[in-house]
């Protein structure tokens with residue numbers, strides 16, 4: 001392919017705190033909603049939790065060496081709120097900040113740019129006990145937490161993501177109950193979604209004040225919806241799914257408010273919206289973070305919810321997500337052309353396959369390698385069409401705790417043997433390093 005990636009393109013990998021750190025009782029960290037959720041039998045498929053995870057809290061230097069060994073120039077991680085303000089609001093735990101301080105310094109020493117996400121789902125349980133994100137006071141608590149983190153790290157971290165995937169928090173956590181806090185409450189889900197966006201909007205100016213010159217944005221998850229046929233009924237069903245899955249959060253961030261029909265598609269109680277909220281949410285940012293894994297294919301069913309169909313002959317990953325890189329291309333063009341996104345980063349993209357080491361200890365994950373190659377080609381093609389894509393963070397550096405799925409789903413370019421915590425770079429990881437090297441400017 002004719003390479004379109006600019007010389008200052010960010011080439012990274014992504015992780016999140018609860019999925020890799022472990023050390024849940026160390027240095028003053030308090031309980032998060034994920035500790036609580038995982039402790040309830042039946043919530044996590046393999047009965048596991050993030051209590052140990054990849055033990056990254058103790059092995060982080062080795063993990064950063066791995067990032068450096070691939071010549072990546074960027075690393076996306078998240079900060080655990082329960083380490084920083086254990087009771088959710090109030091006193092700051094300096095030891096919690098110290099951990100990320102060391103991490104950031106060590107990244108910079110290795111020539112890797114830190115990209116920090118402030119909320120990747122691990123709310124302090126103390127706040128959930130007061131209603132969690134459905135309680136407007138949690139917005140205020142998030143802003144105070146953001147202030148504490150960015151005051152300490154804002155001189156060195158110049159890339160901030162406020163919230164990761166608010167849709168997943170609202171829907172999977174509060175409507176479908178498959179993620180913490182495990183609720184099945186449509187009106188709570190609607191209110192949670194709105195408060196997450198207000199929290200984002202209020203946090204942006206705080207980050208800008210504490211971290212001059214930083215790039216600040218939000219990361220949304222996208223699963224583009226395609227109709228199962230050209231029939232009008234299927235096209236309308238796909239549009240309905242798209243509205244709920246993709247436009248819910250995209251529209252307000254781009255100043256378009258919530259679409260008509262959004263709330264009534266799942267709740268009789270639209271959220272409470274205070275005067276000024278929609279302006280707060282539409283605060284100008286520096287980029288849109290795009291998490292993309294797959295698409296959905298949708299069929300209309302008479303007198304029922306739209307149905308999701310599988311395509312015969314298509315490849316599906318271990319999480320049953322169709323491998324369909326064209327959807328990433330289409331999505332990037334849509335975000336640029338229809339929404340006017342000025343700058344975008346792929347903040348997550350990757351695939352779970354059930355890899356195992358062979359007799360020689362190699363993990364030849366050809367399906368993941370091909371997935372990466374084809375999705376990077378989609379990025380390249382989108383850039384050739386004028387899409388302002390400025391970076392790509394592969395999910396994930398390590399196999400890790402995949403939320404409700406536990407440890408069975410392996411997304412890493414590094415294999416983790418959980419019994420010994422030994423890390424082994426998979427063939428896809430080696431390939432990614434080569435790909436990045438071939439695209440980095442020649443060092444003089």
Ligand code: FCB
Nearest residue numbers: 016164165168395402411
């Ligand atoms: C995304 C999450 C990330 C990871 C991937 C597979 O929704 O942001 O933490 O679990 O899915």
